[in-house]
Amino acid sequence: xxxxxxxxxxxxxxxxxxxxxxxxxxxxxxxxxxxxxxxxxxxxxxxxxxxxxxxxxxxxxxxxxxxxxxxxxxxxxxxxxxxxxxxxxxxxxxxxxxxxxxxxxxxxxxxxxxxxxxxxxxxxxxxxxxxxxxxxxxxxxxxxxxxxxxxxxxxxxxxxxxxxxxxxxxxx
Ligand SMILES: C[S@@+](CC[C@H](N)C(=O)[O-])C[C@H]1O[C@@H](n2cnc3c(N)ncnc32)[C@H](O)[C@@H]1O
Numbered sequence: 001x002x003x004x005x006x007x008x009x010x011x012x013x014x015x016x017x018x019x020x021x022x023x024x025x026x027x028x029x030x031x032x033x034x035x036x037x038x039x040x041x042x043x044x045x046x047x048x049x050x051x052x053x054x055x056x057x058x059x060x061x062x063x064x065x066x067x068x069x070x071x072x073x074x075x076x077x078x079x080x081x082x083x084x085x086x087x088x089x090x091x092x093x094x095x096x097x098x099x100x101x102x103x104x105x106x107x108x109x110x111x112x113x114x115x116x117x118x119x120x121x122x123x124x125x126x127x128x129x130x131x132x133x134x135x136x137x138x139x140x141x142x143x144x145x146x147x148x149x150x151x152x153x154x155x156x157x158x159x160x161x162x163x164x165x166x167x168x169x170x171x172x
Contacts, residue, residue, distance in 0.1 A: 001053035005060045009159075010047060012064055015031035022044045022066050024056060025079030025086075031069030032086055036069070041093035048086070050079030112161055113154045116146035
């Protein structure tokens with residue numbers, strides 16, 4: 001089953017506004033990422049079209065110049081869960097949503113790296129200790145440790161990020 005073009009287009013035309021990106025959620029689309037979340041959060045909103053079944057008649061995608069965006073390389077039954085994930089990642093970037101304004105700027109992908117590890121009390125848990133440097137009170141040393149750990153994790157898990165637009169190893 002495929003969404004009929006005249007039915008889908010009527011819904012899209014009722015919802016769309018000229019200055020908002022019109023997005024069709026689709027596994028074929030450009031991969032959603034933090035930089036897209038930032039763009040959308042900084043704009044006046046987006047119109048998201050969630051498919052079901054086989055998807056949307058191709059002529060609507062062309063005629064309405066829809067941007068196809070994917071949540072990842074897997075196939076969902078419908079676009080709703082993907083839309084919810086995208087909306088949440090945008091909403092938490094809006095001013096006043098997070099308790100601490102700086103929280104979002106220190107997270108994974110913000111500077112092209114995955115985030116460093118976090119610890120909290122107790123100091124020792126199941127014989128595992130919090131790294132000494134984090135208890136030292138030396139803010140410079142802590143910042144350096146976090147940077148090193150972020151780099152290590154990114155190299156091990158997502159080396160592709162180091163070659164992209166974000167942080168490059170030789171700049172560190
Ligand atoms: C069963 S899927 C259709 C898959 C499509 N026939 C294909 O092979 O590319 C139904 C709908 O779920 C949504 N969907 C599925 N996977 C998605 C993903 N990875 N990202 C965003 N939306 C997805 C899309 O809106 C799609 O139209």
